[in-house]
Amino acid sequence: MDLPYLRAHPQHLPTFLEHQRIRETPVPGGDVSRASRLTLDDGTSLFTKTWPTGTPPEGFFEAEAAGLSWLSSPGAIPVPSVLAALPTMIALEWIEPGPPSPAAAARFGRELAALHRSGAPGFGASWAGYIGPLPLDNTVSAGPWGPWFAERRLQPYLRLSADRGALTPADVQAVEQTIKILSGYDQSEPASRIHGDLWPGNVLWSADGRGWLIDPAAHGGHRETDLATLGLFGGAPSVDVILGAYQEEYPLGDGWEARVPVHQLHLLLVHTAAFGEAYAAGVRSAAAASHRL
Template sequence: MTAAHEQAVAVAARLTGAPATNARPLGGVVYAVDLDGGDRVVAKRHPEPSAAAAETASLSWLADADAVPVPAVFGHDGPWLVTAYVAGGRPGPTAAERLGRELAALHAAGADAFGAAPPGGPADAWIGLAPMRNEPGPAWPEWYAEYRVRPYLRRAVDEGTLHRGDAEVIERVCARIGELAGPAEPPARLHGDLWNGNVHWAADGRAWLMDPAAHGGHRETDLAMLRLFGCPHLDRVLAAYQEAAPLADGWHARVPLHQLFPLLVHTVLFGGGYGAQAVAAARETLAAG
């Protein structure tokens, strides 16, 4: 057993109060840990303690909405977080339609402000392995440009993963964002990192949400992120969402605007073609406006 396996077993035992016997890697530094008596939990090691604290607060805040199922939290210790294990299943249309309705209810639970952190969560949070600042703002367009686009844009330019000329295209979006953002909406309670890999199609026939970077934001951002990397039965998810909480006219045209945030996060984390995708999304946003 490696040192990381041993740490996962030890922290799972400490936070659950039950002897732990074995750890199996699930990907990255995430382990399924077997407890005496047959139960199983998940132990996940974050890059630093603040990230574990941020995810703990995010999961609790999403659970408080009583809308979409999320794993129960046993606790966090340093960089480690221990949650309930949710057995996997297969995606299906019924689960997808239910997810659409549940996402609408989650977003409707609201937030104190755009950029508001979950109660008890740190302002300096994380999205995946990238820092993410939760700084409240009164209006979504300016807040989104300042705290969800420009920080990653500056880093991408500074690190050479995005050319300054390409960055200027994205800056033009930020300069015009008030006219590109669509009708004003109240702050929604977002998952915040809602790509398909964080939707867990479970054995109970529901879609569970994992690994949130929750904050107050615009509901179209969650839905645009879900579309970005593909999601099974996405048409069913969106149709059910629309029935429960219709989106403002023109939301299709605003998808690239809301995708700028995750695309720039991926640009700073992974480079590759994500920078080009971000520039293409910016051009599409400008053309639609």
């Protein structure tokens, strides 16, 4: 199998893999999927992800493909090309990794600003989404942002986290207070085209000195969400440089720093819902800070 054949017949890729007709090398790929580097007969490398055991949730890889294509369409920021999106796997162009640098961070900040500025029809998306292993309700809304974010991005993962015992009753009450505040929160900025799961591990720093967007939960959302989540889990390399370059290109609204915790709360709740109480302290801290919104 070479690249032209794959483009013409993507549905044959699993069969070639099953019969070991393609060289496959495991690579790091996140907490959810099994990732590999494939080498085709013409020397082309691909990055593939498959579900580790059993059958993936319906539409899981198709949702990632839809998000990548949507993020790439404005031509604002590097996004890997989708070569095959099948029910059991996704295949993307291979991006050679490289070290991050301040210059790459500044360029990434400018390009992320251009992506956000390209806009979205509303909050949500036209496809059913996933974030990590969990469904993401992308029902489109005209806004306003606060009630939409409370209903679609906080409540579902608060319920899942509570049901699995990852949060204490006091934690749940604190998040519910944030949801109550957001339900009446008036934030008039229109929807932006966002990555939606932009923690530092979902920026791939490449050998060509750029930051690529990978593993999206893409949708129309508030642009501050992407910027806030870049600061989670240790923060992206040169995150201050990213923010500075972004601000020069597309200045943020007054008081954006105070809103960082409420934007981070979504992804932290996803982690307690998917991975358990190890992330409860982060939820607790972000919820408390969000009460000052």
